[in-house]
Amino acid sequence: MENTTPAVALRGITKTFGTVVANDHVDLDIRKGEILALLGENGSGKTTLMNMLSGIYYPDEGQIFINGEEVSIQSPKDAFRYGIGMIHQHFKLVDVFTATENIILGLEEKGRLDRAAASAKIREICDTYGFSIDPNRKIYQMSVSQKQTVEIVKALYRGADILILDEPTAVLTPQETEKLFAVLRNMRADGKAIIIITHKLHEVQELSDRVAVLRKGAYIGEMMTKDTNPQEMTNMMVGHQVTLNIRRPDPVDPKPRIEIKGLTVTSPDGVLKLDHVYFDIRAGEILGIAGISGSGQKELLEAIAGLQRVESGQVLYIHDDGRKEELVGRDPLEIQKLGVALSFVPEDRLGMGLVGNMDLSDNMMLRSFRDGRSVFTDRKHPHDLAEKVVEELEVNTPGVSTPVRRLSGGNVQKVLVGREIASAPRVLLTAYAVRGLDINSSYTIYDLLNRQKEEGVAVVYVGEDLDVLLELADRIVVLCGGRVSGIVDGRTADKNEVGMMMTELGGSERIRAKEKES
Amino acid sequence: MHNKPKEALIHMSKRKALTWYQAWGIRLIAIVAALIVCAVITSITTGLNPLEVYATMFAGAFGTKRRIWILGKEVAILLCISLALTPAFRMRFWNLGGEGQILMGALGTAACMIVMGDTMPNAVLIPVCIIAAVFAGAVWALIPALCKARWNTNETLFTLMMNYVATQLVAYFVIVWEVPKGSGKIGIINQSSKAGWLPVIAGNRYLLNILCVAMLTIAMYIYLTYSKHGYEISVVGESVATARYVGIKVGWTIIRTLMLSGAICGFTGYLLVAGTDHTLTTTLAGGQGFTAVMVAWLAKFNPLGMVLSALLLIFLGRGAGEIATAFTLNQSFGDILTGIILFFIIASEFFINYQLHFRGHGHNGPDKGGSSSAPLASGRAPEGETDSANSKEKREDPANV
Numbered sequence: 001m002e003n004t005t006p007a008v009a010l011r012g013i014t015k016t017f018g019t020v021v022a023n024d025h026v027d028l029d030i031r032k033g034e035i036l037a038l039l040g041e042n043g044s045g046k047t048t049l050m051n052m053l054s055g056i057y058y059p060d061e062g063q064i065f066i067n068g069e070e071v072s073i074q075s076p077k078d079a080f081r082y083g084i085g086m087i088h089q090h091f092k093l094v095d096v097f098t099a100t101e102n103i104i105l106g107l108e109e110k111g112r113l114d115r116a117a118a119s120a121k122i123r124e125i126c127d128t129y130g131f132s133i134d135p136n137r138k139i140y141q142m143s144v145s146q147k148q149t150v151e152i153v154k155a156l157y158r159g160a161d162i163l164i165l166d167e168p169t170a171v172l173t174p175q176e177t178e179k180l181f182a183v184l185r186n187m188r189a190d191g192k193a194i195i196i197i198t199h200k201l202h203e204v205q206e207l208s209d210r211v212a213v214l215r216k217g218a219y220i221g222e223m224m225t226k227d228t229n230p231q232e233m234t235n236m237m238v239g240h241q242v243t244l245n246i247r248r249p250d251p252v253d254p255k256p257r258i259e260i261k262g263l264t265v266t267s268p269d270g271v272l273k274l275d276h277v278y279f280d281i282r283a284g285e286i287l288g289i290a291g292i293s294g295s296g297q298k299e300l301l302e303a304i305a306g307l308q309r310v311e312s313g314q315v316l317y318i319h320d321d322g323r324k325e326e327l328v329g330r331d332p333l334e335i336q337k338l339g340v341a342l343s344f345v346p347e348d349r350l351g352m353g354l355v356g357n358m359d360l361s362d363n364m365m366l367r368s369f370r371d372g373r374s375v376f377t378d379r380k381h382p383h384d385l386a387e388k389v390v391e392e393l394e395v396n397t398p399g400v401s402t403p404v405r406r407l408s409g410g411n412v413q414k415v416l417v418g419r420e421i422a423s424a425p426r427v428l429l430t431a432y433a434v435r436g437l438d439i440n441s442s443y444t445i446y447d448l449l450n451r452q453k454e455e456g457v458a459v460v461y462v463g464e465d466l467d468v469l470l471e472l473a474d475r476i477v478v479l480c481g482g483r484v485s486g487i488v489d490g491r492t493a494d495k496n497e498v499g500m501m502m503t504e505l506g507g508s509e510r511i512r513a514k515e516k517e518s
Numbered sequence: 519m520h521n522k523p524k525e526a527l528i529h530m531s532k533r534k535a536l537t538w539y540q541a542w543g544i545r546l547i548a549i550v551a552a553l554i555v556c557a558v559i560t561s562i563t564t565g566l567n568p569l570e571v572y573a574t575m576f577a578g579a580f581g582t583k584r585r586i587w588i589l590g591k592e593v594a595i596l597l598c599i600s601l602a603l604t605p606a607f608r609m610r611f612w613n614l615g616g617e618g619q620i621l622m623g624a625l626g627t628a629a630c631m632i633v634m635g636d637t638m639p640n641a642v643l644i645p646v647c648i649i650a651a652v653f654a655g656a657v658w659a660l661i662p663a664l665c666k667a668r669w670n671t672n673e674t675l676f677t678l679m680m681n682y683v684a685t686q687l688v689a690y691f692v693i694v695w696e697v698p699k700g701s702g703k704i705g706i707i708n709q710s711s712k713a714g715w716l717p718v719i720a721g722n723r724y725l726l727n728i729l730c731v732a733m734l735t736i737a738m739y740i741y742l743t744y745s746k747h748g749y750e751i752s753v754v755g756e757s758v759a760t761a762r763y764v765g766i767k768v769g770w771t772i773i774r775t776l777m778l779s780g781a782i783c784g785f786t787g788y789l790l791v792a793g794t795d796h797t798l799t800t801t802l803a804g805g806q807g808f809t810a811v812m813v814a815w816l817a818k819f820n821p822l823g824m825v826l827s828a829l830l831l832i833f834l835g836r837g838a839g840e841i842a843t844a845f846t847l848n849q850s851f852g853d854i855l856t857g858i859i860l861f862f863i864i865a866s867e868f869f870i871n872y873q874l875h876f877r878g879h880g881h882n883g884p885d886k887g888g889s890s891s892a893p894l895a896s897g898r899a900p901e902g903e904t905d906s907a908n909s910k911e912k913r914e915d916p917a918n919v
Contacts, residue, residue, distance in 0.1 A: 352763050355760055358752065369749050377749050
């Protein structure tokens, strides 16, 4: 009897936000010693459901059982009491504190604060599961993957037996992902219940034991990972048949459109962000840009779009007749008029490019509101454009007068990319266009980019998922610490090779050297 | 069998969007509730009949023709200041310098009236005064705006400090122009010639003020809602990064909008000096630069809504004053009532957006919990049940295509 009782059982969980039903009578079991992958499109309510387990939201209806016992989780503190730890997409750490200080922060232990004892306990946890962190290192000195490790250790330190990870691999390199998976497998062996939310199906297959699928807030079904395949999982998530291959048409008459020569950018506090970058962007081609987040991708695109102060170097726009025009030092508006469109999807999705509190048609207006001599804005065209984007990209919204912040992430991104494409650009710069997007929406975006490419637009695609980059891009520029560590052909490049180039300069040479040795 | 977990006593959740009449219904309930609470407090503390007190309050604001005109004048001035603050507030620039900007406008007006009073006809003097007032107010707002645009200084503190500087400047000039010497007061400016005074139209000295502000209200509504500038202001207010990204010049938008804000404050100063008071004192603005902040917030920065919120605040203020004199109560008593009413009105906004669930009255009542927890406690059987249900669904799903 004992081992059949699930670690967590959710029964009839319902949560609504205003008119939006985020979870609709969801039943879900999570067992000890197993990794459960929770799948679903954007806005299907995965994170909301997990937030109710971790005490951030309180369900409107339904019951939660921990080890067969009905509980009421009203705060994150309650969640910890029941052994539930959640690792959020955005880390909740104090930058100027050390790992140890962050881990013990907020714990009300009796007696004196004993940092040394805490550090020892942390080291013990690390040894048990195979983590490698220095407890005395400050958070701001850590890489993204190390910060994530601190979050996981923090949960374990508080005695978590049930661990929830919300898209843990979105910010990791392939090598770091491997390490994380090894640790998670160790924890599974130790009898912990692990829930992982992810959009990457190959990771689901690699790691999980069981898969549960949510769609539009409702529980659709579950199956053993070994009995299913990406096609079936996708169909369940989306609710209808989808094809899982990214199209890659051959480039049409590729010719240089933008030439970047020795571009160097430093941040306001003097940190070198881009260091003598050289490459060209070609019309009719998708140029992928790979790199660990924060390797200078943002600065690069912003420098091209005129939003970033450039230290030295040139960005040359090449007209059809071969005339070259310097973009550095130009006003963003002038660059926009040349046909350079930037759609940058930041971490919070709304921070740049869209205004959350404005409705769809007002957001469409952001690009066009200056048109015409009148002092008043023209509202008809943006309104029509909004309706067109909603229809063509299948944006899921109550209407064009809904504030953008009410839409789910995927739909927000469709609105942003749709607007940029509607401006008929000659150069389309996209960064993280599918960030956190589900498969169906991602494929819509890939398709949009491919159509732009076929129309002769020079497309730049900054991405996080190497698999996608390798399937979509014609050429890939790999950035590492603000420098170009290599330019590879998307059709022939090897994933591991690109992964190495992302982590160290000239990684490809090192691999070749190693190959020679062996 | 197992311990029933303690459910939260109260938990809140976001409401579905309410229709406008439901929202106003909640506001109405809030006002009624406020009046009941005020009535109780009145009876307990003063022993007066609350209905009588309310009647006096109402009479204080609307009782006579003259009182209605004064109410209109005061609403106009307060509304004018609120309109001035609104474009800045929409841009999330917290201009708390209304007082100072009004004083500077008033100072500009008074200077023109005193220095140039006898040198030109009224038809020329009035525009000159207006230009001086608008210019002075705009400059007073421009200084913090420039610093905000250039160095991202904190506008709240900066505009607040500018108020003190303005007060001191006015205090200085009051001594320079004092009449008679040594009195420390300016007295009525151009009392005999009435040079620079706003003309009395249709036999009422407040009507022109009210008409000016009415036109300004409509103009501001159109400017904020339909103009390109208004759109830029909203974008900058919501997200500076987005504004930069679409090529809006953020610094220039801040400067332009604050100059408009200051200019209208300056114009209010003009109305106060040339239209109603005909004198200059350091307390001319009388704290209305701050009351206007509340007016603007209550109306959620909608110029048309501000007509209502300004009316409400002035009504409460005048009514409170009246009950203080009529019942020989302390002035503070009126303020207590005003405070209670405002508290209920502001709190009603919470109930428009959220609803509360109380323990035992929610949807997750104890009876329902009992029935569905039973299968889990009995162990294996139900699990198989769910599994089969799931796999059935799983099979069905792709077939749905």
